[in-house]
Amino acid sequence: MNYVDYTWFVLALVLVIGLILLAGKLAQWFGVGGAKPTRLGRKRRxxxxxxxxxxxxTKAVLLRRDDVEHLVLLGSQDTRVVERGIGPAASSFQEAMNEDAGE
Incomplete structure (x- = not known):
């Protein structure tokens, strides 16, 4: 093998690695495989x-819409809403800590 063959090998390797990285970024952009989409300028509700x-x-799923959460049970035969209108957990925790500190 001469230097031209090695050069083609290195260029092909760089091209394949670049395509793999590009595919990973596209998967992240579109939210494929459980990744959260990272579209710029658009906040998901x-x-x-x-x-x-x-x-x-059966799975218990906590859904967030705007700033309100809903607890849903997803089963093979049916779907049930367990609790609606759950507020943000961090703020209720902070309120509980403030009440305990005041007493």
């Missing part, structure tokens, strides 16, 4: 805060 598997068929 609906997000999934947490998912907790209850059993093999």
């Amino acid at each position: 609906l997000t999934v805060s947490e998912v907790l598997p209850i059993d093999s068929r």
Whole structure:
């Protein structure tokens, strides 16, 4: 092998690595594979805060819409809303800490 062959090998390797990095950035941009989308200039109103598997068929999902959370049970046969209008957890925790400190 001569230097031309090594040069082509290095250029091909750089091209493949670049394509892999580009595919990763595109997946992040569009939110593929569980990644959160990172579109610029657009704030999403609906997000999934947490998912907790209850059993093999049921999951508890905490959804956030604007600044309000909703707890939903997703099953194989039905979907049920457990609690609506849950406020931000951090502010209620801070209020509880302030009440305890005042007493």
